[in-house]
Amino acid sequence: MKTIQVSTTINGDPAEFICTPDETLLDVLRNRLGLTGSKEGCGTGDCGACSVTVNGRLVCSCLVLGAEAEGAEISTIEGMAEGETLHPLQRAFIEHAALQCGVCTPGILVAAKSLLEKNPDPTDEELRYWLAGNLCRCTGYDKIIRAVQVAAAEMRGA
Structure with a gap:
């Protein structure tokens, strides 16, 4: 299957990954980048367990394709705390x-x-x-x- 290279910013840090055209942002975050804080509850955007922000907009990452992250700024739960200091x-x-x-x-x-x-x-x-x-x-x-x-x-x- 064809793959896509994506350059993005996640929690303020530059990130690059390769994904397939049908791979969700949630799958990329969890399985390719090791950011397992976002959870898959429903896979249909109904539960909000996979909520992240993309360019400041709250989205269900199970409904966003990984390829759509190209050039975007993404914030996940892993980016909330500052080092050891909780938000x-x-x-x-x-x-x-x-x-x-x-x-x-x-x-x-x-x-x-x-x-x-x-x-x-x-x-x-x-x-x-x-x-x-x-x-x-x-x-x-x-x-x-x-x-x-x-x-x-x-x-x-x-």
Whole structure:
């Protein structure tokens, strides 16, 4: 099968990979680049477990072809922490028990970060609407919402 060479930026670092035309960005991230934080929950874009940002836009990486990453800036869960220092969202999720099994957590964190970059002070309704594409079967959404609100306040300096 024909292969495609792709040059991109992932979590701020230049990256190159070779993929097949039908390979998803999720498969490339996990299987070719070893970035296993994004999970495949459904493979149809319904659960949000594979959420990443591409050029600042929140997407389900199971619905994006790897070849579409050419020249793009991609951010994954692996890029949230700065070295050993967790992002405020990651700390809040731990402190407020907003995670359980960890399958959905990376996608929810990436989605929440994407929201807070666009709207640093979302209402409950805005937050719930933004995260509606991320499904969690293990914990209640109230803990997730609370954790994002706490992190948002910290990030705003409130």
